[in-house]
Amino acid sequence: MTTDRSDIPETGSAAAGPDRKLLIDGELVGATGTYPSYNPATEALVGYAPDATVAEAHAAIAAARKAFDTGTWATDVEQRIHCLDQLHRALTDNLEELRELTIAEVGATLALTRAAQLEDPIGIVKYYADLLRTYSFTEDLGAVEYLKQQHRRWVEKEAAGVVSAIIAYNYPNQLALAKLAPALAAGCTVVLKAAPDTPLITLALGEIIKRHTDIPAGVVNILSSSRIDVGEAMTTHPEVDLITFTGSTAVGRQIMSAAGTGLKRVFLELGGKSAAIALDDADYPAVARYAAFAATLNAGQACALTTRLLVPRADHDAVVDLVAANMARVRHGDPRDRKTYMGPLISERQRDKVDGLVQRAVAAGARLVTGGEKVGPGYFYTPTLLAGVDPDSEIAQEEVFGPVLAVTPYDGDDDAVRIANHSAYGLSGAVFSADERRALAIARRVRTGTFSINGGNYFHPDAPFGGYKQSGIGREMGVAGLEEFLERKTLASILN
Missing domain, CATH: 3.40.605.10 (Aldehyde Dehydrogenase; Chain A, domain 1)
Known part of the structure; x- marks a missing residue:
């Protein structure tokens, strides 16, 4: 370097x-x-x-x-x-x-x-x-x-x-x-x-x-x-x-x-540490696409990105495999290339911070599924997926501001809401379910300023943007x- x-x-x-x-x-x-x-x-x-x-x-x-x-x-x-x-x-x-x-x-x-x-x-x-x-x-x-x-x-x-x-x-x-x-x-x-x-x-x-x-x-x-x-x-x-x-x-x-x-x-x-919740009736392939590409948008340098994915415990490993397959499709490299999805982090300092959080997460028990590598020239960091993440751990609580997704299992809808709200932040979030009324009920219980239901986009000049708690x-x-x-x-x- x-x-x-x-x-x-x-x-x-x-x-x-x-x-x-x-x-x-x-x-x-x-x-x-x-x-x-x-x-x-x-x-x-x-x-x-x-x-x-x-x-x-x-x-x-x-x-x-x-x-x-x-x-x-x-x-x-x-x-x-x-x-x-x-x-x-x-x-x-x-x-x-x-x-x-x-x-x-x-x-x-x-x-x-x-x-x-x-x-x-x-x-x-x-x-x-x-x-x-x-x-x-x-x-x-x-x-x-x-x-x-x-x-x-x-x-x-x-x-x-x-x-x-x-x-x-x-x-x-x-x-x-x-x-x-x-x-x-x-x-x-x-x-x-x-x-x-x-x-x-x-x-x-x-x-x-x-x-x-x-x-x-x-x-x-x-x-x-x-x-x-x-x-x-x-x-x-x-x-x-x-x-x-x-x-x-x-x-x-x-x-x-x-x-x-x-x-x-x-x-x-x-800041934000937003959670995407996949309910047990969700379209898991769609969830996996959303999760992989949302977490790596702008190299993860966005406060409202869903950088936590909460999935039913019984389906954790299957969803992780689907997300990993989608992360493999995230093309990173020359920002001028029309086919590039993800560019670099802003600086070597920021990349070192991201890498330190990932390494400490693995040492604390999270499983590194893919990514976790520095790539040069430039300040690139490969799309990173961590599985089995403890909701109390540093990687689940601290804003990373890098292309890192943490997957955490949950037991039932109430537990999913509890984990989603178990954060100092409250900027954004998402929920996926085949039943929109069920999804909306979850959305209303999560304490954030913005929320996406089944991939809905709220971001537009006429839509107020901001957060609860320590998100602003x-x-x-x-x-x-x-x-x-x-x-x-x-x-x-x-x-x-």
């Missing part, structure tokens, strides 16, 4: 040039230092990102504060619709450039860029532009009599203010636009921080905003940084009103604690996603 990258060539892609800039107060600017971004599939240098400091973070927050307090963005709905329409068109017009950069920097497969890695997120912008055309920012509560007078009451929904948005590396386009689009639709101003491992694709968004939209200066500011103190500044600055974060539960706890000092609004999209607070997308960025003001007047 390469450790000295000084002799690695750049990718040569114009889309991935080394001159990406920060967007602060309507201007594309550099920083004192830069840091490199590497292609996780080849380890080649993609380009350099500005390494923003706390000073740049403070400048971006000041710009967002000024734009919110002195501009018309928070009150002019038509302006917001116009600019979101422009942004949607610009993203669509620059689709192929963004696709090339997403594949190079994220390691996303070509197929995924046609869905959740790029094209679907662009649709989020259109969804919120269209929602603004019909959404009412006023709610009439009617009149009541008080002290022999009639009082008219209503609620006005106002922009929350300056938003600090911090995203993770696994789906940078989805995460950025699922925060940015509703925040802008609500009338907020935003400071968006790219994930340190995937800065260039998020900075490209800032360049598109600057060059192709009429979004006023300071309304959107985009930073990249390898420094921890920049994120800390964004979560503690007194001029920030709301924080939205996607990432690990551990970091989410830190952000919530830091934000508590200033009583800032926080909503968090955190609040919801992204849908009307609920817009309202996370709104404050409610109740007003009353006396009727003559």
Whole structure:
């Protein structure tokens, strides 16, 4: 594995040039230092990102504060619709450039860029532009009599203010636009921080905003940084009103604690350890296909994936064999190849973490059925299946964020629900049964924010996404996603 990258060539892609800039107060600017971004599939240098400091973070927050307090963005709905329409068109017009950069920097497969890695997120912008055309920012509560007078009451929904948005590396386009689009639709101003491992694709968004939209200066500011103190500044600055974060539960706890000092609004999209339950009347071949391909989607780097499979004890070994056969069909390799299903992990650090969890699981008694191998060049990890997994074990409780599926036997429906809920997380889940009413009854007992019945897909711009327990607070997308960025003001007047 390469450790000295000084002799690695750049990718040569114009889309991935080394001159990406920060967007602060309507201007594309550099920083004192830069840091490199590497292609996780080849380890080649993609380009350099500005390494923003706390000073740049403070400048971006000041710009967002000024734009919110002195501009018309928070009150002019038509302006917001116009600019979101422009942004949607610009993203669509620059689709192929963004696709090339997403594949190079994220390691996303070509197929995924046609869905959740790029094209679907662009649709989020259109969804919120269209929602603004019909959404009412006023709610009439009617009149009541008080002290022999009639009082008219209503609620006005106002922009929350300056938003600090911090995203993770696994789906940078989805995460950025699922925060940015509703925040802008609500009338907020935003400071968006790219994930340190995937800065260039998020900075490209800032360049598109600057060059192709009429979004006023300071309304959107985009930073990249390898420094921890920049994120800390964004979560503690007194001029920030709301924080939205996607990432690990551990970091989410830190952000919530830091934000508590200033009583800032926080909503968090955190980790998951979701379970797919195969009931005893399920179509096991269909379950096996779903389980194998769901657990390895985006190399397992997605918080909502079902990385636990619960099966009736009597059928455990038979289902494991079916899943193993399907995992053998998961083609991993060059993300640019149309036939590739699974790309690399984001970094050698992440791959080592995944491998350590797998090795400890085997040492603790799980059976390694297939996978568990590092493959290079690049940060590939073979699709991995563990059988006979104890529901109390580390591998059943900790988020792996790699292409690893843990199969656990259960005894009866109640036991399946118990095991599914036996987790600090509550983001997603799935159930399979020939009887949809039985499946729905199970779904309603599992404490998660999203759930799939017999393979149903809930993920869409109009559907709220988020979790219970330590999977987060609040919801992204849908009307609920817009309202996370709104404050409610109740007003009353006396009727003559």
